[in-house]
Amino acid sequence: xxxxxxxxxxxxxxxxxxxxxxxxxxxxxxxxxxxxxxxxxxxxxxxxxxxxxxxxxxxxxxxxxxxxxxxxxxxxxxxxxxxxxxxxxxxxxxxxxxxxxxxxxxxxxxxxxxxxxxxxxxxxxxxxxxxxxxxxxxxxxxxxxxxxxxxxxxxxxxxxxxxxxxxxxxxxxxxxxxxxxxxxxxxxxxxxxxxxxxxxxxxxxxxxxxxxxxxxxxxxxxxxxxxxxxxxxxxxxxxxxxxxxxxxxxxxxxxxxxxxxxxxxxxxxxxxxxxxxxxxxxxxxxxxxxxxxxxxxxxxxxxxxxxxxxxxxxxxxxxxxxxxxxxxxxxxxxxxxxxxxxxxxxxxxxxxxxxxxxxxxx
Amino acid sequence: xxxxxxxxxxxxxxxxxxxxxxxxxxxxxxxxxxxxxxxxxxxxxxxxxxxxxxxxxxxxxxxxxxxxxxxxxxxxxxxxxxxxxxxxxxxxxxxxxxxxxxxxxxxxxxxxxxxxxxxxxxxxxxxxxxxxxxxxxxxxxxxxxxxxxxxxxxxxxxxxxxxxxxxxxxxxxxxxxxxxxxxxxxxxxxxxxxxxxxxxxxxxxxxxxxxxxxxxxxxxxxxxxxxxxxxxxxxxxxxxxxxxxxxxxxxxxxxxxxxxxxxxxxxxxxxxxxxxxxxxxxxxxxxxxxx
Amino acid sequence: xxxxxxxxxxxxxxxxxxxxxxxxxxxxxxxxxxxxxxxxxxxxxxxxxxxxxxxxxxxxxxxxxxxxxxxxxxxxxxxxxxxxxxxxxxxxxxxxxxxxxxxxxxxxxxxxxxxxxxxxxxxxxxxxxxxxxxxxxxxxxxxxxxxxxxxxxxxxxxxxxxxxxxxxxxxxxxxxxxxxxxxxxxxxxxxxxxxxxxxxxxxxxxxxxxxxxxxxxxxxxxxxxxxxxxxxxxxxxxxxxxxxxxxxxxxxxxxxxxxxxxxxxxxxxx
Numbered sequence: 001x002x003x004x005x006x007x008x009x010x011x012x013x014x015x016x017x018x019x020x021x022x023x024x025x026x027x028x029x030x031x032x033x034x035x036x037x038x039x040x041x042x043x044x045x046x047x048x049x050x051x052x053x054x055x056x057x058x059x060x061x062x063x064x065x066x067x068x069x070x071x072x073x074x075x076x077x078x079x080x081x082x083x084x085x086x087x088x089x090x091x092x093x094x095x096x097x098x099x100x101x102x103x104x105x106x107x108x109x110x111x112x113x114x115x116x117x118x119x120x121x122x123x124x125x126x127x128x129x130x131x132x133x134x135x136x137x138x139x140x141x142x143x144x145x146x147x148x149x150x151x152x153x154x155x156x157x158x159x160x161x162x163x164x165x166x167x168x169x170x171x172x173x174x175x176x177x178x179x180x181x182x183x184x185x186x187x188x189x190x191x192x193x194x195x196x197x198x199x200x201x202x203x204x205x206x207x208x209x210x211x212x213x214x215x216x217x218x219x220x221x222x223x224x225x226x227x228x229x230x231x232x233x234x235x236x237x238x239x240x241x242x243x244x245x246x247x248x249x250x251x252x253x254x255x256x257x258x259x260x261x262x263x264x265x266x267x268x269x270x271x272x273x274x275x276x277x278x279x280x281x282x283x284x285x286x287x288x289x290x291x292x293x294x295x296x297x298x299x300x301x302x303x304x305x306x307x308x309x310x311x312x313x314x315x316x317x318x319x320x321x322x323x324x325x326x327x328x329x330x331x332x333x334x335x336x337x338x339x340x341x342x343x344x345x346x347x348x349x350x351x352x353x354x355x356x357x358x359x360x361x362x
Numbered sequence: 363x364x365x366x367x368x369x370x371x372x373x374x375x376x377x378x379x380x381x382x383x384x385x386x387x388x389x390x391x392x393x394x395x396x397x398x399x400x401x402x403x404x405x406x407x408x409x410x411x412x413x414x415x416x417x418x419x420x421x422x423x424x425x426x427x428x429x430x431x432x433x434x435x436x437x438x439x440x441x442x443x444x445x446x447x448x449x450x451x452x453x454x455x456x457x458x459x460x461x462x463x464x465x466x467x468x469x470x471x472x473x474x475x476x477x478x479x480x481x482x483x484x485x486x487x488x489x490x491x492x493x494x495x496x497x498x499x500x501x502x503x504x505x506x507x508x509x510x511x512x513x514x515x516x517x518x519x520x521x522x523x524x525x526x527x528x529x530x531x532x533x534x535x536x537x538x539x540x541x542x543x544x545x546x547x548x549x550x551x552x553x554x555x556x557x558x559x560x561x562x563x564x565x566x567x568x569x570x571x572x573x574x575x576x577x578x579x580x581x582x583x584x585x586x587x588x589x590x591x592x593x594x595x596x597x598x599x600x601x602x603x604x605x606x607x608x609x610x611x612x613x614x615x616x617x618x619x620x621x622x623x624x625x626x627x628x629x630x631x632x633x634x635x636x637x638x639x640x641x642x643x644x645x646x647x648x649x650x651x652x653x
Numbered sequence: 654x655x656x657x658x659x660x661x662x663x664x665x666x667x668x669x670x671x672x673x674x675x676x677x678x679x680x681x682x683x684x685x686x687x688x689x690x691x692x693x694x695x696x697x698x699x700x701x702x703x704x705x706x707x708x709x710x711x712x713x714x715x716x717x718x719x720x721x722x723x724x725x726x727x728x729x730x731x732x733x734x735x736x737x738x739x740x741x742x743x744x745x746x747x748x749x750x751x752x753x754x755x756x757x758x759x760x761x762x763x764x765x766x767x768x769x770x771x772x773x774x775x776x777x778x779x780x781x782x783x784x785x786x787x788x789x790x791x792x793x794x795x796x797x798x799x800x801x802x803x804x805x806x807x808x809x810x811x812x813x814x815x816x817x818x819x820x821x822x823x824x825x826x827x828x829x830x831x832x833x834x835x836x837x838x839x840x841x842x843x844x845x846x847x848x849x850x851x852x853x854x855x856x857x858x859x860x861x862x863x864x865x866x867x868x869x870x871x872x873x874x875x876x877x878x879x880x881x882x883x884x885x886x887x888x889x890x891x892x893x894x895x896x897x898x899x900x901x902x903x904x905x906x907x908x909x910x911x912x913x914x915x916x917x918x919x920x921x922x923x
Contacts, residue, residue, distance in 0.1 A: 053824075053825075054821050056370075073824065074821075074824040074825045075824050075829050077825075078827075080825070080826070081822065081825040083818065083821075083822060085818070087816075087819055087821070089836075090841075100836075101826035104828050104832065105827050152827070371748050371749060371750070372748075372750055374748055375744050375747075375749075375750040378741070378744030378748070379740070379756045381736070381737055381740050381741075382740055383741070383755075383756055385733075385737055385798075385801070386763070386801070389795065389797075389798050390762060390763060390766065390771070390798050393771075393774035393778035393779075394766070394770070396774065396777060396778040396781065396782055397770075397778075400777055410781060449674065452670055453670050453671045455667060456668055456670070456671050457671065460664065460668070467913075468671075470905055470908075470909050471675065472675075473905075474901060474902055474905045475898075477856065477905075478682075478859060478901050479861060479875050479878075480859075480862070480875070482685075482859070482875075482878060482894045485685070485878070485894065486681035486684065486685040488882075489684050489688060494696060496680075496684050499696045499698075503698075525677065525678070525681075557656070557660070578765060579764060579765075582765055582766070582767050583767050586767030586769040587769075588769050588862065589862065603767075606773070607769060610866055611866070620777065623770055623773055626770060627766075630765075634765070
């Protein structure tokens with residue numbers, strides 16, 4: 001697409017014997033907040049560094065705004081970057097840190113001062129301009145890092161787990177703030193994180209990365225509700241996983257044996273009797289039925305068990321249920337008016353259409 | 363795959379590392395090589411002539427004086443190294459273990475005298491140890507006879523060499539112990555090892571390399587010492603290094619001097635190699651593992 | 654002996670050894686400084702004050718020349734040492750390469766070659782092969798070899814603590830390599846470079862065995878001192894010793910205080 005800001009094609013990188021990035025391709029448009037989500041070791045930081053030009057790929061191309069920059073060093077790519085450890089220059093004051101990119105680009109003094117004012121205001125850094133990084137709190141340092149990244153109006157901004165070093169409260173606040181900056185500035189953000197809640201909160205599109213490759217690249221709701229691979233189903237969201245062989249098939253629906261419990265599950269193509277599958281269903285998609293609750297309607301699965309523990313989280317809670325076959329399921333539900341206590345006999349139900357199956361390989 | 367317009371990491375490394383490495387190659391490695399070459403040449407009227415021959419080596423090996431000097435130097439250097447290790451180890455250990463905030467100060471105080479230069483140090487030492495030095499003058503003032511052995515003798519040279527180079531050894535062991543995790547000894551203690559055992563099994567294996575480096579830093583200059591024996595060793599105190607020096611400053615026998623230099627270099631290398639192997643093997647023997 | 658008694662005995666012995674070592678190292682220095690202010694330098698008791706030695710140093714032309722030569726020598730070799738050591742330590746720690754170990758070993762080689770050998774081999778090599786007669790240039794180069802290892806160790810210690818990711822950040826924001834060095838790296842490592850410079854200067858300034866063979870007739874401060882030692886002890890020698898010792902200790906004290914109060918680190922890690 002012609003309005004793509006970033007296009008990467010077939011990027012591969014290995015370090016010695018380890019393959020960090022394995023032939024990935026991607027296109028990111030101009031107003032996208034794009035998240036690279038994956039566990040540590042998935043290659044997401046390496047990919048980000050390749051886009052930045054801090055690492056050279058073994059194969060593939062990086063194209064920014066139509067220009068092939070694969071051979072270009074980072075200082076020729078006109079990008080911005082925000083690092084997890086902030087990486088502010090300790091020997092420079094806050095304002096010197098912030099205007100650094102402009103000085104490198106030889107922007108005129110007048111323009112520099114104007115943009116500095118803009119950045120300071122945007123990031124609420126008023127009054128801190130003459131301080132040194134070590135005199136700032138973590139949150140303030142992060143805002144300086146953001147200001148530095150944004151001030152040069154780069155073609156795109158790369159963020160490498162920028163909120164990981166902040167405490168929880170601050171992180172929640174910053175998630176909203178960072179999203180706002182992206183919307184205001186209209187440039188694409190590429191946000192690397194291992195924290196799926198962050199990715200789901202802030203982004204438009206997510207690429208789930210695992211062992212150097214993209215498992216799924218889609219709009220965030222899609223990734224959440226329709227995971228396309230086994231890994232994504234297990235990694236994104238909190239799901240119950242039930243494993244067992246398929247016992248019978250009837251079109252797109254089949255039955256599986258889960259440790260003695262029989263379940264009806266929606267099947268994908270190519271699943272035959274005997275295939276061992278993992279059935280994933282999100283914890284909030286299963287319904288907890290107490291002794292006083294009415295029966296559900298429509299075709300459903302039902303398993304019975306005993307409530308082992310309730311993990312209270314404020315508005316919602318995780319209900320841990322031990323079943324007769326010994327396995328445990330988690331139900332996420334509201335706490336209002338449940339009237340349940342540990343030890344109660346309960347039932348877990350869910351409509352037949354919910355959940356997704358993936359074959360277990362290896 | 364796209365063309366590489368940027369310098370690869372290897373190229374950048376080479377660019378930065380080349381100046382120093384080339385410098386060492388041209389001004390250290392090549393000169394050593396050249397004296398090996400020159401040792402096979404002939405000197406005439408202070409000039410070298412590429413008249414390939416083994417005369418120089420013949421002279422060195424057959425004239426007993428040279429070999430005597432070499433032996434004397436070897437013995438002196440070995441003893442000096444031994445004394446330095448025996449004295450230096452507990453001192454370095456003490457500084458690290460009990461020095462606390464003053465560790466840096468203590469080691470700097472030890473290192474500083476080294477930098478004042480060999481002549482000033484030797485003359486200062488002579489001021490104390492010499493025939494009219496403080497030590498003997500004090501003795502004489504109180505009616506005692508001067509101690510002969512510490513002036514113009516091998517012992518004096520030995521003391522002088524210890525004086526000059528022990529800071530090197532202590533610093534080397536200090537740096538090694540600096541990175542040593544003393545809590546390992548706690549673990550050994552808990553597992554039943556008495557202090558001497560803990561030293562052999564834990565402390566020594568992890569610090570032998572630093573010790574050897576320190577010993578080498580003492581041994582090499584001691585073996586080659588030319589100035590010290592002249593002033594402290596007395597008339598019969600000349601060592602190999604002093605004789606070597608004379609080939610260049612007085613007699614102008616450049617080829618012979620080169621041969622002596624080669625012998626010195628070779629002997630140093632041999633001793634270092636032997637030290638390395640012996641200690642390495644011994645350690646491997648104790649713990650049964652081959653590091 | 655009980656374990657505890659053993660420990661205490663050990664601690665006392667090594668402590669005593671340390672004190673003895675300090676006495677051993679400093680007694681001659683203190684003595685010669687004392688002697689330099691005395692009339693009778695050989696046996697300055699009873700104490701009589703005199704500044705004769707210093708006077709002779711002050712007016713003696715040979716000493717002025719020697720001082721000048723030593724300064725040139727020191728500065729020349731210090732400049733070379735600092736540059737090579739900085740480049741080498743950055744190369745070894747910034748970039749991945751299988752030649753790293755070799756480069757480190759190369760820079761440390763001079764420690765294992767005796768001064769005497771460096772002196773004579775550089776004399777012959779420079780004269781015969783490079784056509785460089787024994788002169789200041791040759792001496793500076795040879796002294797730089799000796800000092801390089803010390804400078805390298807200092808710079809290596811500093812660069813180990815340098816956060817290279819700052820360079821990454823600078824590059825991303827548009828700084829070309831040279832600019833990055835000037836803006837980011839240099840401001841953070843210059844104290845170590847200064848320390849390396851001071852140390853290699855002192856080494857070159859006070860060196861005898863390397864400089865002597867390369868300079869021949871040209872006098873340096875150490876070689877005039879040597880001459881003075883050989884031909885009879887005059888009062889200038891103790892005076893010179895006092896001055897040089899004072900300078901070295903001042904330099905070390907300054908560096909220590911700066912390190913102690915964390916103004917600069919010169920690479921040391923506590």
